[in-house]
Amino acid sequence: MYTQGLDALGDESLHLPEEELAELEAHFQAKIDADEKIEPKDWMPAAYRMTLIRQISQHAHSEIVGMLPEGNWISRAPSLKRKCVIIAKVQDEGGHGAYLYSAAETLGISREQMIEQLLTGQAKYSSIFNYPTPSWADIGAIGWLVDGAAIMNQIPLCRCSYGPYARAMVRICKEESFHQRQGFEIMIRLCEGSTAQKRMAQEALDRWWWPSLMMFGPDDANSKHTGQSMRWKIKRFTNDELRQKFVDVTVPQAEFLGLEVPDDALVWNEETEHYNFGPIDWDEFQRVLAGHGPCNQERIRARIDAHESGAWVREAALANAAKQSKNL
Amino acid sequence: MSRASVVPVSVDFAQTERFRYVLRLADTSLILGQRLSEWVGHAPALEEDLGVANISLDLIGQARMLLSYAGEIEAAGRDEDQLAYLRDQNDFCNLALVEQPNGDFGCTIVRQVLIDVWQLELLSWFDASTDQRLREIAAKAVKETRYHLRYSSGWLVRLGDGTEESHTRVQTSLNDLWKFTTELFTPDEIDRLAENAGVAPNLNVLRGSWLHRIDEILNEATLTRPDDVPYVWFGKRGEHTEYLGHLLSDMQYLQRAYPGVTW
Numbered sequence: 125m126y127t128q129g130l131d132a133l134g135d136e137s138l139h140l141p142e143e144e145l146a147e148l149e150a151h152f153q154a155k156i157d158a159d160e161k162i163e164p165k166d167w168m169p170a171a172y173r174m175t176l177i178r179q180i181s182q183h184a185h186s187e188i189v190g191m192l193p194e195g196n197w198i199s200r201a202p203s204l205k206r207k208c209v210i211i212a213k214v215q216d217e218g219g220h221g222a223y224l225y226s227a228a229e230t231l232g233i234s235r236e237q238m239i240e241q242l243l244t245g246q247a248k249y250s251s252i253f254n255y256p257t258p259s260w261a262d263i264g265a266i267g268w269l270v271d272g273a274a275i276m277n278q279i280p281l282c283r284c285s286y287g288p289y290a291r292a293m294v295r296i297c298k299e300e301s302f303h304q305r306q307g308f309e310i311m312i313r314l315c316e317g318s319t320a321q322k323r324m325a326q327e328a329l330d331r332w333w334w335p336s337l338m339m340f341g342p343d344d345a346n347s348k349h350t351g352q353s354m355r356w357k358i359k360r361f362t363n364d365e366l367r368q369k370f371v372d373v374t375v376p377q378a379e380f381l382g383l384e385v386p387d388d389a390l391v392w393n394e395e396t397e398h399y400n401f402g403p404i405d406w407d408e409f410q411r412v413l414a415g416h417g418p419c420n421q422e423r424i425r426a427r428i429d430a431h432e433s434g435a436w437v438r439e440a441a442l443a444n445a446a447k448q449s450k451n452l
Numbered sequence: 453m454s455r456a457s458v459v460p461v462s463v464d465f466a467q468t469e470r471f472r473y474v475l476r477l478a479d480t481s482l483i484l485g486q487r488l489s490e491w492v493g494h495a496p497a498l499e500e501d502l503g504v505a506n507i508s509l510d511l512i513g514q515a516r517m518l519l520s521y522a523g524e525i526e527a528a529g530r531d532e533d534q535l536a537y538l539r540d541q542n543d544f545c546n547l548a549l550v551e552q553p554n555g556d557f558g559c560t561i562v563r564q565v566l567i568d569v570w571q572l573e574l575l576s577w578f579d580a581s582t583d584q585r586l587r588e589i590a591a592k593a594v595k596e597t598r599y600h601l602r603y604s605s606g607w608l609v610r611l612g613d614g615t616e617e618s619h620t621r622v623q624t625s626l627n628d629l630w631k632f633t634t635e636l637f638t639p640d641e642i643d644r645l646a647e648n649a650g651v652a653p654n655l656n657v658l659r660g661s662w663l664h665r666i667d668e669i670l671n672e673a674t675l676t677r678p679d680d681v682p683y684v685w686f687g688k689r690g691e692h693t694e695y696l697g698h699l700l701s702d703m704q705y706l707q708r709a710y711p712g713v714t715w
């Protein structure tokens with residue numbers, strides 16, 4: 125699939141003489157080392173292009189699939205203000221998907237191809253969205269923790285070496301921090317509320333804490349892509365560094381809410397000035413990644429249903445556009 | 453004849469009727485916004501997820517202003533949320549058209565065009581209403597509604613004049629939904645009092661301009677206007693189709709399950 129995109133772009137670097145290729149690569153790396161941005165028309169190694177296509181499209185798919193667990197509470201939002209906030213949030217995520225698809229398209233793949241990859245399971249999306257939202261508090265917890273973790277991951281991407289991705293991230297990060305605050309506000313309201321509301325909030329934290337830590341990806345020892353991505357300045361921090369930062373920021377917030385983080389091993393370490401936390405269940409991570417999380421089937425089914433039942437609409441739009449252009 | 457007897461002062465329009473009239477407008481926007489929001493995340497294309505979310509947000513925003521105003525008129529201490537979440541089905545007075553299920557995307561679009569043109573005509577008329585608050589609310593809402601109609605009529609033309617399948621689908625939806633438009637223009641006591649007080653337009657006159665615009669759009673969409681049928685639901689009088697109860701049980705669930713708490 126990816127190679128199709130590359131062929132279409134006429135990427136012929138594979139056929140170049142070795143010295144010429146080495147020279148291009150050296151020039152490319154020098155640009156990155158000098159913190160200059162790589163733009164769509166610039167020469168780039170095929171592997172850099174492929175890494176970015178994989179990462180940006182995965183990111184876009186995550187935004188789109190991420191609309192579903194929260195969409196689950198749009199119709200039941202408990203006040204009109206909250207309803208407006210959650211609709212606007214889910215809409216923002218759709219907008220993020222749209223910018224990111226556009227950023228990926230600058231690398232020579234089409235949105236249709238990317239969607240095809242999502243629906244056929246060839247492309248992944250963030251596993252976090254395979255967890256369910258049984259209560260309203262999950263909407264708070266998602267904003268607080270999931271958007272919070274997303275911000276940690278994404279702020280460094282605003283300085284990513286690939287120009288269109290970096291620029292998309294600047295815009296996205298602004299909105300994500302709104303989402304995080306709105307989610308935290310939902311949690312505050314619940315934690316100040318009735319016993320039932322507090323219980324709802326605690327249960328949501330119990331559900332989302334560990335999956336949120338998994339959002340940063342495998343630990344550094346097992347992360348395939350980290351080394352090369354750091355050299356290319358697609359990535360600026362390792363998974364474990366970002367995860368630690370998230371824990372350090374979030375634990376005091378949980379304390380402020382009066383909630384208990386579901387980790388017996390969690391303790392402040394005076395020496396390192398970081399929290400120590402318990403081991404992550406990587407089996408669960410792999411299980412969800414492999415398609416066996418609580419909602420994997422429902423999420424992808426919902427995307428397929430929307431795509432299939434919208435097919436006649438998209439066909440009609442194309443047919444009408446063709447008639448219009450004939451009439452011109 | 454003095455001017456006062458030609459244009460009755462709005463005081464003649466008693467508090468209870470004014471409350472009821474504003475509530476009708478509010479409920480129509482609220483229920484339609486709620487219905488549209490069901491699409492978010494499930495629309496035929498990403499752009500449509502965003503477009504439908506926009507319209508839904510505008511409508512709920514309008515509903516909030518109108519509900520707050522209704523609450524002030526009633527002066528019984530009910531705010532927008534109490535009115536939205538704690539009334540039963542027979543106290544809702546939205547037009548029955550807007551509580552109809554979304555159906556396929558074409559059906560949603562047909563419903564939207566029918567109501568957008570109605571809202572646009574009505575909101576434009578409110579510029580001359582004797583009710584100052586309605587004038588103010590309408591001034592903002594009319595701009596939004598113009599955009600809604602551009603969106604919905606654009607889609608109706610695309611679907612009506614798209615493929616054979618899309619044409620058949622939207623024509624069928626139009627045939628199914630048409631009967632609900634009767635309610636829009638069948639005045640009852642409150643409509644008449646509102647008209648006499650200069651708060652609201654004459655519905656017959658409104659129907660003329662509504663029909664004119666609808667015919668233009670249907671024509672461009674190569675669709676046929678169905679014949680009027682006598683059957684009619686009166687959502688505005690609290691006589692609703694079976695669909696509203698389900699919508700409300702979903703929408704009101706948290707407020708009903710956990711009474712008296714804040715969210």
Ligand SMILES: [Fe+2]
Nearest residue numbers: 187216217220
């Ligand atoms: Fe996002």
Ligand SMILES: [Fe+2]
Nearest residue numbers: 217271300303
């Ligand atoms: Fe977000």
